[in-house]
Amino acid sequence: MIKRLFSKSKPATIEQTPTPEKTPYEILGGEAGALAIANRFYDIMATDEYAKPLYDMHPLPLDRIRQVFFEFLSGWLGGPDLFVAKHGHPMLRKRHMPFTIDQDLRDQWMYCMNKTLDLEVDNPLLREGLKQSFGQLASHMINQH
Numbered sequence: 246m247i248k249r250l251f252s253k254s255k256p257a258t259i260e261q262t263p264t265p266e267k268t269p270y271e272i273l274g275g276e277a278g279a280l281a282i283a284n285r286f287y288d289i290m291a292t293d294e295y296a297k298p299l300y301d302m303h304p305l306p307l308d309r310i311r312q313v314f315f316e317f318l319s320g321w322l323g324g325p326d327l328f329v330a331k332h333g334h335p336m337l338r339k340r341h342m343p344f345t346i347d348q349d350l351r352d353q354w355m356y357c358m359n360k361t362l363d364l365e366v367d368n369p370l371l372r373e374g375l376k377q378s379f380g381q382l383a384s385h386m387i388n389q390h
């Protein structure tokens with residue numbers, strides 16, 4: 246099943262939780278790994294000049310979104326589905342509709358996530374698979390062309 250996450254011909258279905266025999270969540274070290282990704286992502290977003298427009302659209306302080314994004318990642322990476330338990334089905338595109346998201350913001354989001362994954366994920370196959378899967382999901386959030 247992990248092949249689905251990495252296969253180029255059959256990418257992981259958008260918004261569907263990957264369920265390989267050993268989940269990305271397990272490979273990343275469980276809760277600590279998911280937390281590290283969520284926190285690193287917002288640390289980069291808050292400090293890198295390139296991502297300033299992305300940072301500026303986020304309500305402050307970032308504590309709430311750090312926690313909610315961690316809850317989302319936990320389930321999305323194949324661990325406990327904390328987001329669904331607390332907030333219901335992710336419906337991520339719908340939840341992002343209040344925000345105008347264009348290609349530039351999508352690219353800033355992926356810039357932060359790619360940097361995060363370079364720093365937090367040792368396993369090269371998993372790192373590249375996650376970059377692809379996040380990239381698809383981020384493109385799916387674009388609601389203004």
Ligand code: HEM
Nearest residue numbers: 302303304310313314317340344346350351354382383386
């Ligand atoms: C493509 C560019 C993206 C932009 C510009 C963007 C922007 C935002 C903003 C402004 C919020 C609201 C923050 C808050 O309420 O504090 C948000 C919430 C959220 N974003 Fe994104 N986002 C993007 C992509 C993504 C992607 C790819 C994911 C998942 C991998 C994601 C996951 C979430 C989650 C889980 C929430 C919380 C939703 C909720 O509160 O119910 N976002 N995003």
